[in-house]
Amino acid sequence: MRKKLLLKLVATFVGTVTAMGLVGAPASASPSGGWEGTWTASPQRPGAGFSPNWSVAGFADQTVRQVVRISQGGPSVRVHLTNVYGSAPLAVTGATVGRAGTGAAATSVRPLTFGHSRSVVIPVGHEISSDAAPLPVRPLESLTVTIYFATQTGAVTYHADAEATSFRAPGDHRSDAAGTAFTETSTSWYALAGVDVADFSPRRDVVVTFGDSITDGAFAGVDQNARYPDELAERLHGRLGVLNAGIGGNRVLNDSQCLGDKATTRFRPDALAQPHLRTVIVLEGINDIGASEFNDFDCFKPNPRVAAAELIAGHRELIRQAHTAGVRIVGATLLPYKGAVYYTPAGDQVRTDLNNWIRTSGEYDAVIDFDRAMAAPTDANAMNPTYDSGDHLHPNAPGYHAMAEAINLHTL
Template structure:
């Protein structure tokens, strides 16, 4: 125990003496405990604060970590910004009721209270001594004194974010935070110090079903959340899902194609061992309908999607990352369902199950299917749109993952 305590102190103080860096992948004892893939500012599927940005306003955002540690740092992103982003100040603490916060700590950047993030860049805070437990909720508060213009964000947080006029980063009771939204802004990650670092982080990568659309607000019922509850902090579980994202195609609405964003969102994260890939249903569905923000294109084929999955596996293996393939879940009755699309889904799922290209397979299709109609989602797991699972469905998906495959 004494040796472990000494190792922890050496690691923490060593990192505390190091300046904040822009690279998420820098080693040195850091591991991811929470992430969100950032998107271009836009009205998206619903109004939000990303396009207008912030001016003399404070934003308080709630996240739940997957693994614990003796100290933390946060990561901020200006990936899609066209001008430098000024962050006047920031704090972090343990989440209380609503916008309230406890154990509040000021954050610094290169030993300064404020920071400027260059266009396209990201920035990590300095280490802050705030011990966190697995599955604990943290509130990260950012104050923007100057107008930011449009900001990078993550649309489908399924978590309440709070806003107040003026500088309220040090407020504990949260009473000034009278406005709310369900997206995250600028915040892209939380990392913890691991005194005995090893390559064991698992990243869930995909679309809205990985993102947790269909789960209840503030429930932390996304399938990666449920997986994190199963492992109880033995390793980090990161969520890099984006609602509407596709394997093959970029959209302003839902980000770069999976084959393009895998590097930044997964492979550049520190100490990633395994990626779980659940993606492709939007490539199928959006090629069948017209939808704002999604350019029209010819129907996608199973061969094209399979080639995209092969590319994802190739990239993962090139970095020594294990790839687990997840079968595409049922979507009969969803807004973009067609019989042709179902045929493509079946072909892709058969390939995922039988090709041997993935290192392991989790059969989310079978887990979530209606016992009386395999092309439809089980009514007990349906959030209501015939596409996205509810909390019970996400829990069943996480329970189906063989922990030994990770």
């Protein structure tokens, strides 16, 4: 009884603080306050993506239920919704958070409020935080975030490769426990930017994994939670939060309408703005190298040829931004990719030169050598077949597990 009362008091206090000043502000509005990230997805412009999705058409009199697995627990949660890349104000009629069941089912469903209102309109270019929802959560628990859009939204900000099933139903089903109304599915996330847990400790204990599709978890398996950041979160089991800021196809030096802003631009909002941030792991650059050798993919345009010196300059900019923010930054070497669709010997030399700089320059605070951990025993330029998803670029689930095992937790 006393525990339930304490949880209620904490949730009430956090909700009051949120309503007084944090609603409508991004997560970075309280870098050392009462919130800490437990899950995130980097926002992307609406588009065709890697598989059919609902981002361009948007929603009208429809409910979207999305499932996310958090990394650490807390006595209450809040949710971040985003309209960063929307073309019109985004009207959210109502939203809930609950514990995920089988498929689209949910339990312990709680209404989300925004400044104590059940509905909210998010301006173009903005993100908004909910009030606290009194839902105690555990590390590695899966939650549902359900949003009802009563009126036509237009195109919505999304995250293309969720490697997780999202569900859609006609009408208002935001509070449903059963998942029977949700008859349509997608493997993207929509208007959902993050989940925080209440934490009044002054400690910085959040790790952001920042990168491209290998961080995002391509080919990890839908609904398997087998991305390398997921595997890292399992090793840590709530001692540190692990947030995945990967975007498939992302590059260090060039923006893309399909594949996110370049790393040096999105580093601040996607990584450094996370509350209680302790460490960022950077794994970026293979798409810069590959795109410059590959002309058959419009999303890689522009695709100028890049030199190792240019990529090193980009990484130095990420290091500068992190250190200016007082954040530890760990560099990860690029994985072998011989045999991938955009592999060339010239490109592999750029990768080798960049990896040698990451290992030996001392400019990163620490190094994770994914290159050596993932290399084939008989060919250092190719991925170990045991870990290869089949495209010679992305790991499979055992490969992502091996990546997480290669991380010395003391470097975090």
